[in-house]
Amino acid sequence: MTPVYALTYMMLIVFFGYVLLAFIFKGESLPFSECLGLSLAVGAGAMGSLLFGISLCGFSPSRMVFLLIIILVGCLYLIGAKYQWLVKIQPVDSKGDVVNLANVMVFCSFSLLMAGIAIHALGFPLYEWDAFSIWGLKAKVLFYESLAHKPDYFYDLSLSFSHLDYPLGVPFLISGFYGLLGEVNDTWAKIIFPFYYLSLALILYNGFQWKLDKLKAACLVLITLGAGGFVRWAGAGTADLALTVFYGCGVCYLLRYLDDQKRCHLILTVLFAYFCTFTKNEGMVLGCFIVLVMFLFNLLNREKSDWKQFIACTGVFLGLLLLWLYWRRDLPRTSEDYAQLAGIKLLLNNFYRLKIILPAFIEQLYAFKLWGGIWVLLAVFAILGRKAFKHRYVKAAWLLLVLHAGLYMFVFIITPWDVRELLDVSLDRLILHFIPVTGLLIGLHWARISSDSSG
Amino acid sequence: MNRKAINISWAFIALGMLGVFYSNLNPDAFSRNMVTDYFKNNKSILQPYLNADAIYDNYAKSGNVFVGFSGFDLSDEIQMGMMETFYFRGAYSLYPRKVYIADKDKVVNNARDMARHNVMPSIDMIQNNRIEYVLFLKNGSDDGGVGLNVYTAPRFIEKLNKVQIKQGIER
Numbered sequence: 001m002t003p004v005y006a007l008t009y010m011m012l013i014v015f016f017g018y019v020l021l022a023f024i025f026k027g028e029s030l031p032f033s034e035c036l037g038l039s040l041a042v043g044a045g046a047m048g049s050l051l052f053g054i055s056l057c058g059f060s061p062s063r064m065v066f067l068l069i070i071i072l073v074g075c076l077y078l079i080g081a082k083y084q085w086l087v088k089i090q091p092v093d094s095k096g097d098v099v100n101l102a103n104v105m106v107f108c109s110f111s112l113l114m115a116g117i118a119i120h121a122l123g124f125p126l127y128e129w130d131a132f133s134i135w136g137l138k139a140k141v142l143f144y145e146s147l148a149h150k151p152d153y154f155y156d157l158s159l160s161f162s163h164l165d166y167p168l169g170v171p172f173l174i175s176g177f178y179g180l181l182g183e184v185n186d187t188w189a190k191i192i193f194p195f196y197y198l199s200l201a202l203i204l205y206n207g208f209q210w211k212l213d214k215l216k217a218a219c220l221v222l223i224t225l226g227a228g229g230f231v232r233w234a235g236a237g238t239a240d241l242a243l244t245v246f247y248g249c250g251v252c253y254l255l256r257y258l259d260d261q262k263r264c265h266l267i268l269t270v271l272f273a274y275f276c277t278f279t280k281n282e283g284m285v286l287g288c289f290i291v292l293v294m295f296l297f298n299l300l301n302r303e304k305s306d307w308k309q310f311i312a313c314t315g316v317f318l319g320l321l322l323l324w325l326y327w328r329r330d331l332p333r334t335s336e337d338y339a340q341l342a343g344i345k346l347l348l349n350n351f352y353r354l355k356i357i358l359p360a361f362i363e364q365l366y367a368f369k370l371w372g373g374i375w376v377l378l379a380v381f382a383i384l385g386r387k388a389f390k391h392r393y394v395k396a397a398w399l400l401l402v403l404h405a406g407l408y409m410f411v412f413i414i415t416p417w418d419v420r421e422l423l424d425v426s427l428d429r430l431i432l433h434f435i436p437v438t439g440l441l442i443g444l445h446w447a448r449i450s451s452d453s454s455g
Numbered sequence: 456m457n458r459k460a461i462n463i464s465w466a467f468i469a470l471g472m473l474g475v476f477y478s479n480l481n482p483d484a485f486s487r488n489m490v491t492d493y494f495k496n497n498k499s500i501l502q503p504y505l506n507a508d509a510i511y512d513n514y515a516k517s518g519n520v521f522v523g524f525s526g527f528d529l530s531d532e533i534q535m536g537m538m539e540t541f542y543f544r545g546a547y548s549l550y551p552r553k554v555y556i557a558d559k560d561k562v563v564n565n566a567r568d569m570a571r572h573n574v575m576p577s578i579d580m581i582q583n584n585r586i587e588y589v590l591f592l593k594n595g596s597d598d599g600g601v602g603l604n605v606y607t608a609p610r611f612i613e614k615l616n617k618v619q620i621k622q623g624i625e626r
Contacts, residue, residue, distance in 0.1 A: 127504055
């Protein structure tokens with residue numbers, strides 16, 4: 001019965017996401033693939049946050065809680081249906097679709113990758129160090145105890161290795177499955193990870209189609225998400241895939257918002273930025289980067305910007321972020337506390353570490369065994385399609401990439417851990433977070449090369 | 456120029472595709488090895504954790520557990536890894552039962568912290584934390600490997616009492 005519960009859980013997440021999309025798109029139509037990808041990603045992020053809220057009220061995930069969630073989602077569905085806000089699926093435009101060898105190859109390759117990730121996720125229990133000791137342990141705590149009174153776990157310093165103050169988005173999503181199943185099963189709990197991967201693939205596929213044709217978009221999805229390093233972490237059960245998905249989707253919709261100023265893209269950008277903050281500590285900064293870059297580019301384009309919408313959305317983002325920060329205010333920060341550590345003195349003292357950090361980052365750029373040739377592609381396409389730099393969404397994406405790299409280098413400079421040891425165990429996992437934005441940039445430069453030709 | 460740029464971009468896309476295949480199918484590729492392991496039912500990747508789980512399952516069937524370590528060399532990464540695996544894995548797989556190696560107010564992030572704070576449990580600690588089993592992992596036992604001593608809580612308290620009485624007589 002466990003697989004049935006696992007699939008039911010995923011269907012509930014998709015349905016929850018689909019219903020929420022009604023309140024974002026208000027009756028607009030979307031391609032089926034984008035609707036499915038968004039339903040998965042929004043549903044997963046929102047389910048984690050909803051379970052957090054319910055747990056604060058004193059209820060840990062259980063079948064009874066899910067009954068209430070189903071009633072809530074049902075009510076939202078009826079409201080969406082009444083006002084005709086439910087997302088409609090765009091009829092498939094098969095004009096220009098060609099079933100050729102290239103299309104078939106890309107589809108088959110992606111299916112094989114998905115199969116590999118599903119085998120990794122569902123063929124093994126949680127065994128990655130971080131997966132069980134940080135995220136898996138928190139999921140168990142949240143399954144057994146509600147947050148109405150903070151469980152002892154969060155103050156037990158002898159469990160400091162599990163990073164007591166880390167965000168709870170992914171643990172809540174896993175504990176939700178335990179709640180529905182009625183017991184702990186850390187193999188089937190990982191079913192969420194192939195679906196995370198699928199959601200990013202579908203959203204990027206549609207994101208690429210913003211500027212590229214279907215075949216190019218499909219090729220780029222494969223190159224972006226098919227690298228061995230990505231596949232290696234996609235089914236591992238750590239929160240890195242979730243952060244990569246939310247950050248990638250957030251940036252994707254930010255770029256589209258900067259282009260078209262559509263309200264739905266603004267809401268999605270801010271929503272995904274919030275999901276980042278509730279997924280990992282570095283996600284808190286990445287989420288803020290998204291909002292800051294959006295603010296900066298709105299400022300530079302004052303006449304076109306809708307400030308009312310922006311302020312409303314940012315207000316909700318900050319409110320949700322503050323709720324989490326308020327809840328964790330008294331948790332012990334015993335493993336690392338970068339916010340406290342960040343200071344000019346320590347930065348200058350440890351600046352010599354750049355000699356260790358930079359070569360390690362550069363080594364990742366030509367680690368073909370891990371990342372294929374994605375970084376080479378970025379360099380080549382940026383040069384060939386350099387005219388794309390005049391678009392503000394391209395500038396924004398590059399700014400985010402630079403800020404992101406700067407953030408991680410800064411963290412390695414000030415970290416209290418042995419920097420070599422930390423680079424060894426975490427760098428490839430952190431590079432994963434850059435991949436979707438890198439793919440988006442390749443796509444935008446490629447589009448410029450193609451449009452130069454057609455123009 | 457534009458035609459040329461387009462051709463170059465497609466050539467690099469083709470190379471990018473090859474990169475995807477190479478990064479997943481080269482002999483060191485994680486994906487390739489993981490899928491092979493799965494179909495050959497090779498659990499070597501899980502073995503350290505399965506070993507730790509098996510010890511807890513066999514020797515600490517109920518209640519909370521105290522784990523003591525001795526003889527581990529903190530300059531040896533493998534030995535530190537063994538300590539961390541045993542404690543971290545136990546803390547995860549036994550939850551909501553608890554694994555103690557130190558008082559709750561001692562920060563434990565790694566094997567060095569474990570060695571620093573790992574003390575012989577007192578009778579109070581055993582009783583207050585409802586510890587039912589005390590396990591001692593001793594590195595460098597008679598056969599050169601890692602030895603395991605298991606006590607139920609009453610037996611361990613009895614042993615502690617005997618030691619205290621003996622120490623009292625000697626004084």
